[in-house]
Amino acid sequence: MLYREAGDFSTTYPEDSQTFPIKFDRYRYYVVLFIAIFVIPFMINDYWVNSIFMPFLIYSIAAIGLNILVGYCGQVSLGTGAFMAVGAYACYKLMTAFPEVSMFIHVLLAGGITAAVGVLFGLPSLRIKGFYLAVATLAAQFFLVWMFNKVSWFYNYSASGQINAPERDTFGILITGPNTEAWATYLFCLFFTILSAVLARNLTRGAMGRQWMAIRDMDIAAEIIGVNPLKAKLTAFAVSSFFVGISGALFFAVYLGAVEVGEVFGITKSFLVLFMIIIGGLGSIFGCFAGAAFLVLLPVVLKVIGADMLGWPTDIVAHLNLVIVGGLIVVFLIAEPHGLAQLWRVAKEKLRLWPFPH
Amino acid sequence: MPEQLLFATEVFLNGLMAGVLYALVALGFVLIYKASGIFNFAQGVMALFAAMTLYGIMNGLVPFAHLINAIFGTEIHYFGWTVPALAAIILTVGVMILFSYLVQRFIFRYLVGQEPIILFMATIGLAYFLEGVGDLMWGSDIKTLEVGLPQGINETIDRVTFEAFGYGFFIDNLDIVASVVAAVLVLVLVLFAQYTKQGRAMRAVADDHQAALSVGVSLNFIWILVWSLAGFVALVAGIMWGAKSGVQFSLSLIALKALPVLMLGGFTSIPGAIVGGLIIGVGEKLFEFLIGQPYLGGATENWFAYMLALIFLLFRPQGLFGEKIIERV
Numbered sequence A: 001m002l003y004r005e006a007g008d009f010s011t012t013y014p015e016d017s018q019t020f021p022i023k024f025d026r027y028r029y030y031v032v033l034f035i036a037i038f039v040i041p042f043m044i045n046d047y048w049v050n051s052i053f054m055p056f057l058i059y060s061i062a063a064i065g066l067n068i069l070v071g072y073c074g075q076v077s078l079g080t081g082a083f084m085a086v087g088a089y090a091c092y093k094l095m096t097a098f099p100e101v102s103m104f105i106h107v108l109l110a111g112g113i114t115a116a117v118g119v120l121f122g123l124p125s126l127r128i129k130g131f132y133l134a135v136a137t138l139a140a141q142f143f144l145v146w147m148f149n150k151v152s153w154f155y156n157y158s159a160s161g162q163i164n165a166p167e168r169d170t171f172g173i174l175i176t177g178p179n180t181e182a183w184a185t186y187l188f189c190l191f192f193t194i195l196s197a198v199l200a201r202n203l204t205r206g207a208m209g210r211q212w213m214a215i216r217d218m219d220i221a222a223e224i225i226g227v228n229p230l231k232a233k234l235t236a237f238a239v240s241s242f243f244v245g246i247s248g249a250l251f252f253a254v255y256l257g258a259v260e261v262g263e264v265f266g267i268t269k270s271f272l273v274l275f276m277i278i279i280g281g282l283g284s285i286f287g288c289f290a291g292a293a294f295l296v297l298l299p300v301v302l303k304v305i306g307a308d309m310l311g312w313p314t315d316i317v318a319h320l321n322l323v324i325v326g327g328l329i330v331v332f333l334i335a336e337p338h339g340l341a342q343l344w345r346v347a348k349e350k351l352r353l354w355p356f357p358h
Numbered sequence B: 001m002p003e004q005l006l007f008a009t010e011v012f013l014n015g016l017m018a019g020v021l022y023a024l025v026a027l028g029f030v031l032i033y034k035a036s037g038i039f040n041f042a043q044g045v046m047a048l049f050a051a052m053t054l055y056g057i058m059n060g061l062v063p064f065a066h067l068i069n070a071i072f073g074t075e076i077h078y079f080g081w082t083v084p085a086l087a088a089i090i091l092t093v094g095v096m097i098l099f100s101y102l103v104q105r106f107i108f109r110y111l112v113g114q115e116p117i118i119l120f121m122a123t124i125g126l127a128y129f130l131e132g133v134g135d136l137m138w139g140s141d142i143k144t145l146e147v148g149l150p151q152g153i154n155e156t157i158d159r160v161t162f163e164a165f166g167y168g169f170f171i172d173n174l175d176i177v178a179s180v181v182a183a184v185l186v187l188v189l190v191l192f193a194q195y196t197k198q199g200r201a202m203r204a205v206a207d208d209h210q211a212a213l214s215v216g217v218s219l220n221f222i223w224i225l226v227w228s229l230a231g232f233v234a235l236v237a238g239i240m241w242g243a244k245s246g247v248q249f250s251l252s253l254i255a256l257k258a259l260p261v262l263m264l265g266g267f268t269s270i271p272g273a274i275v276g277g278l279i280i281g282v283g284e285k286l287f288e289f290l291i292g293q294p295y296l297g298g299a300t301e302n303w304f305a306y307m308l309a310l311i312f313l314l315f316r317p318q319g320l321f322g323e324k325i326i327e328r329v
Helices: A023-043 A046-072 A080-097 A103-126 A130-150 A182-205 A207-217 A219-224 A229-256 A267-280 A285-309 A314-335 A339-353 B003-036 B043-058 B065-072 B085-106 B116-138 B155-165 B173-195 B197-207 B209-214 B219-245 B249-265 B270-296 B301-315
Strands: none
Touching (some): A023 A182, A046 A080, A046 A182, A046 A207, A046 A267, A046 A285, A080 A103, A080 A267, A130 A267, A130 B116, A130 B249, A182 A207, A182 A229, A207 A219, A207 A229, A219 A229, A267 A285, A267 A314, A267 B116, A285 A314, A285 A339, A314 B065, A314 B116, B003 B043, B003 B197, B003 B270, B043 B219, B043 B249, B085 B219, B173 B197, B173 B219, B173 B270, B197 B219, B219 B249, B249 B301, B270 B301
């Protein structure tokens, strides 16, 4: 009733193969975009941006990056936190070295640098598989975090060992530093989120994405039918790290403003992003958003209910959060290994026939 | 002997001791992985949980006291009794067996036949869950575990080496005890696996699930058994590390230390876990002493093991003693 494709005929191939072939879907997508771009910026204040929208947008980018690697190419990585750190530090070095250049360029370049580092740490994936690879990516995690801590060139020899984002703008609007406007930072992050999602969606539909999926489903068989595993795996690492790097740069420069690497980009961050894509759905771009939204909102909701309404101590709420997240991961893996995205797909199938299923 | 060499020898010996502890944690991984193909990331948190439980039972803490107090507004913390260490250990083993049963009954029974990587991610979820439950049950403050293990510098070694070389080696009594316990534990496990009926069944399951099932081995029972054994190993590791540096969150990070040990030794080999543990323990201490501290600014122990394992794996993907990986389409 609500959701139907009757009368929705495609007459050309491009029409048939577009991202949202069903009209209802397409309009919904436009409405979401419209609200995100033209409505939300006028309604938000600092609290909403800092506690919900910005982490949601930035984690979505990281989740898209990791999902390309894990969900599409099947290479499990536990080094997301470190790659985010690479993006953050690359962005910091660029920001301080070229103060007059626009932040857009810096963030994109930071993504590019992270991609290069990602390829370097992706090289072992050609020899090692499965758990061994997952553990090998932990090498990147620990080594990079240690390096950013110890080599003072990376934090410009500052006494605290932290990096602090100086004030930078794009098109004359302040994006980083303490004096930013909520809507400006929101729109800046939103731009990169939309860019990443569109890019990732189209990459995964194209030849490259099909190669990744072939490698994921069975690498030897893929090799036999002519997929170059070297190229497929390394491009997956590069593209994935590019997005993760962008998210790291935004996380540091726009969201936090000051970063101590071991605390912010430690292994818990890697797990957090991994959880997002498990709960959201492996191999689905929508799932990245769903998972990021879920794991960003959960602690906020728990805090509001537990600490503010019931008056429990915050440490108990934090522990409950752990229990719930861990439990949910297990429940999702048992009941719905494809995550929230699959639930959404099932709901859509049901809605097509609703309210007359027969 | 020149002074530098003496220092290096001391570092080497301490590395060996640390390696034994790594091997102890790695052993828990190998047990579960061999029998069920599950790479149990929660092993470190199990050690933490076991140590916390032991502490809680010994000191008569009320489980979930904080939560109960927060919900009902009461003020209870202690039962008001203390339990002797040995009885508490036995009770904790009971708790770990119960935990194994629950894990098997409510999680892995539903995940039989899933891809290994899904199982792996499930254990990460389990690790988070268990960590949260442990903190809710016993509180997240740092606890000092007193089970009567000797601590501090070993006087005899100090004296003997001082007389021999003019420099007394610093070796912690606790490390010596830990090594002995680990060695005994490994021996017992090997004997158990080789010479008992259950041990044979365990090896059969490790070899081939279906074949074992068809000759009448209960998979369910064996899986609960290996999880209990892993829980027991975790308890021992938890006691050792807990006595060394207090029972706190960082205890669960020893799992991360054990991973490179496993990669080096191979996931499927008990001797591999031990040799790998020793190599990593000695390697990281010597590297830190010879290269890390003087040239790289220290704290290289965090990543050295991983880098070593990574480079090693490039040449031998199945680890030192692992079974050859055969791939079929």
